[in-house]
Amino acid sequence: MSLVKYSKISDYKIKKVLRHFCVDVDATKTAYLLGINRNTINRLYKIFWEAIYRSRIETLQAILLTKEVEFDEAYFGSKRIRSKVGIHKGGQGTWKRPVFGVFERNGEVYTELIPDSSRKSLQQVILKRVSPDAVVYSDGWRGYDGLVDVGYSKHFRVNKSKHFSDGKGVHINGIESFWSFTKRRLSKFNGVKAHFDLHLKECEWRWKKSEEQMFKELVLLLKRE
Structure with a gap:
């Protein structure tokens, strides 16, 4: 399944953006390194954050730790x-x-x-x-x-x-x-008071995961959306 539905840029470039996101490169630097409009990167990063947030909230609501x-x-x-x-x-x-x-x-x-x-x-x-x-x-x-x-x-x-x-x-x-x-x-992001809940869940999701694990999980989350 293609990820192109999230942007007018190619599936290949979206996956490049995903790779940069997973190694924790900020939106400004990702836009510069990939030569993609900053607004496009901001929009994609917000889509990634929201997908992670929804997944983590679903998991939280279902847990009963034993x-x-x-x-x-x-x-x-x-x-x-x-x-x-x-x-x-x-x-x-x-x-x-x-x-x-x-x-x-x-x-x-x-x-x-x-x-x-x-x-x-x-x-x-x-x-x-x-x-x-x-x-x-x-x-x-x-x-x-x-x-x-x-x-x-x-x-x-x-x-x-x-x-x-x-x-x-x-x-x-x-x-x-x-x-x-x-x-x-x-x-690193000066406290991120805006969208704090999204950034908190992103940290929860990232903790102890490898770059490859994050990439595979995020692709699956986006395909599920």
Whole structure:
């Protein structure tokens, strides 16, 4: 099946654009390297982001993780305030957004925007995405208090002020690694406040994938659209 439906340029050139996207070349540089109009590249990149976003949302809605699971929240933007959301400081242009992340060991990572990092909000998303049969790991944030009371009898906590692992598998290094990857990658694009949800899901999709794996997956996603 051809990808030409996405643009007036040839299938060959679209695949070249896909290759550049998969190695994380930005739209401006891709347009320059391939000699294609910047607006065309912008449009194609947005199509790629939206295809990835829809796929990841579909996957998120279907999961119920049952094995070893790490979870944590991260904050994108201004100063981290765990119980607040969408902080704006008048005239300073600062912004942040809390995101909940779940990593199934030897599996994938899943992210979800949350209104805040309160106990109520965190329990709501955990109950939707993680089975009470799972072995779960978190840090010591009070928002994770009470998980045993709602059925998570195998909940282990890491005191990150003292150590990141107890040497017996009690750690959240996997999800922390994803947050580091995501923040490092988004910093290249100056925070990407516009379409943040698309860029977040793109990071989720990219994490630990090879260029070839991303290319094949994205071609399949686009053909499915």
